[in-house]
Amino acid sequence: MQAYGGVSIVNAIPSWYGSSMAVNLKVNVEITKGKYNGGSKLISTIITYLKEKFNLEDFDVKISSEIPQESGLKSSSAVSTALIGEVKRKFGLNIDVVKYSAILSILAGVSYTGALDDAVSAYYGGISYTYNKEFKIIKKSNPPLDISIIILPKGGRGKVNLNKLRSYELIFYEIFKLSLSDPITAMKYNGILVGEILGYDLTPVKKALEKGALASGISGNGPSIFAVTKEGEEGPIIDEFNLYGKVILTKAVGLDSEDK
Ligand SMILES: Nc1ncnc2c1ncn2[C@@H]1O[C@H](COP(=O)(O)OP(=O)(O)OP(=O)(O)O)[C@@H](O)[C@H]1O
Ligand SMILES: O=C(O)C1=C[C@@H](O)[C@@H](O)[C@H](O)C1
Incomplete structure (x- = not known):
């Protein structure tokens, strides 16, 4: 499967x-x-x-x-x-x-x-x-159809400071409520906040946002970085992320059949 x-x-x-x-x-x-x-x-x-x-x-x-x-x-x-x-x-x-x-x-x-x-x-x-x-x-x-996802994959995550993350419960709950109507803005706020709390270098995120990304941040507990752009507007972000490593360009996937 x-x-x-x-x-x-x-x-x-x-x-x-x-x-x-x-x-x-x-x-x-x-x-x-x-x-x-x-x-x-x-x-x-x-x-x-x-x-x-x-x-x-x-x-x-x-x-x-x-x-x-x-x-x-x-x-x-x-x-x-x-x-x-x-x-x-x-x-x-x-x-x-x-x-x-x-x-x-x-x-x-x-x-x-x-x-x-x-x-x-x-x-x-x-x-x-x-x-x-x-x-x-x-x-x-379903995700928006006209977006591209650019990923700067990084591996070797260290130990995650769970207590530090947990102490931000209220703001993450507010971001969750926002995500129900505006997932792209929510993923930007979440991705920046997780990066700041866990102490990741957010330079590529800052550059991606300056170059017009709709969202950028840390995914999960890191360390990978993502950016979201409108389809066709990936070029400047890919060029920027290429300075830090090999980049993956991919798409959001729609809902599959429920019948599984
Ligand atoms: N491709 C794989 N083949 C076998 N086991 C895997 C594979 N990917 C993940 N695992 C198992 O899951 C564990 C955790 O995986 P990993 O840290 O990659 O999770 P993750 O999903 O990337 O983390 P996150 O939840 O932050 O996205 C690994 O230590 C391994 O045991
Ligand atoms: O270990 C967990 O429970 C989680 C890890 C990360 O992928 C998070 O993004 C996820 O929401 C929860």
């Missing part, structure tokens, strides 16, 4: 309310014969849990991914929803894929709130709005 990476609209760690936008960076997971002996704690936790709960035979997985890891681009939620979705399809299970993804991501120690926001955009495409404390989906919607 396929799922998508994403960029943050609102980080859910401070207020438990989160929002994420799927982008066209794909993960594909296949189930194969054999037994998993790879090194991913997330994959082994999911396989062990589902095998025991539903009494399944051993299986192995083949993962192909275009999403950089440990970078804030929702790689773990994409892999986890694609794997659980594939297990559901292959073994004919009646399970809530995104809820299992959130619970098992916490169990595997790869997420703080379960990142249901990331799981919903990864699995269904589009924009997610969630309340992660109660594993609740508030709304799913």
Whole structure:
């Protein structure tokens, strides 16, 4: 099964309310014969849990991914929803894929709130709005059609200062409320604020905004940086981000079929 990476609209760690936008960076997971002996704690936790709960035979997985890891681009939620979705399809299970993804991501120690926001955009495409404390989906919607997403991927995230992020609960809740009607402005405020709180260098973000980006900031807990432009207006931002590393130009992904 396929799922998508994403960029943050609102980080859910401070207020438990989160929002994420799927982008066209794909993960594909296949189930194969054999037994998993790879090194991913997330994959082994999911396989062990589902095998025991539903009494399944051993299986192995083949993962192909275009999403950089440990970078804030929702790689773990994409892999986890694609794997659980594939297990559901292959073994004919009646399970809530995104809820299992959130619970098992916490169990595997790869997420703080379960990142249901990331799981919903990864699995269904589009924009997610969630309340992660109660594993609740508030709304799913389509992104604007005429935008481009420019990503400066960075890896090797250090330890995230959760308490510092959490102390900004009120302002992140206000940004979440704004995001319901204006996701692009919200992702700009969220992305700048996360960068300032966690101490990332925001020079590329400042330059992107000066050059006319609709939004720019840190995605997830970083360190990757994104910018949003109107389609056809990417050039100056790509030139700017190219000064800092290899750039990815991609698109927002619309909502897929609910019937999964
Ligand atoms: N492509 C992958 N293959 C196997 N395991 C993966 C893959 N991507 C992520 N994981 C698992 O998820 C864990 C966390 O991944 P990662 O830090 O990349 O999450 P992320 O989604 O980028 O973070 P964020 O939530 O900030 O966007 C990894 O340590 C690994 O166990
Ligand atoms: O670990 C988590 O719970 C999260 C991590 C980041 O991706 C955030 O963007 C997300 O909203 C929540």
